[in-house]
Amino acid sequence: MEQIxxxxxxxxxxxxxxxxxxxxxxxxxANCLARHMRGDWGSVDEEDIATNNxxxxxxxxxxxxxxxxETQPCEGFGDNTLWIITEADRSVTTFLLPNEY
Known part of the structure; x- marks a missing residue:
């Protein structure tokens, strides 16, 4: 059984x-947001994982x-990517596409 x-x-x-x-x-x-808040950073590289931690x-x-x-590649940027950013002061978390940054 998976631990929550x-x-x-x-x-x-x-x-x-x-x-x-x-x-x-x-x-x-909602699925991605649940992963984000549990520390599953998705399709980011090792450096970004360390930075997030x-x-x-x-x-x-x-x-x-x-x-x-999910059936297409995702490198953490580009057309098939959804970003989730939580601000440093934890006041807001935003879903956005990389080209909207």
């Missing part, structure tokens, strides 16, 4: 850009990247 992990940090207000809402199904967004400990901004379409 507790959230690592507060999300604050959760918002989404028009592009993220247009390209991503709400159920998938440090950010959780020290209260900095956290960024995760997930594929919009």
């Amino acid at each position: 992990k507790q959230p690592l940090f507060s999300l604050g207000q959760v918002v989404a850009t028009p592009g993220a809402l247009d390209k991503t199904h709400p159920v998938w967004m 440090e950010a959780v400990r020290l209260g900095f901004r956290v960024l995760s990247a997930y594929p919009i379409d």
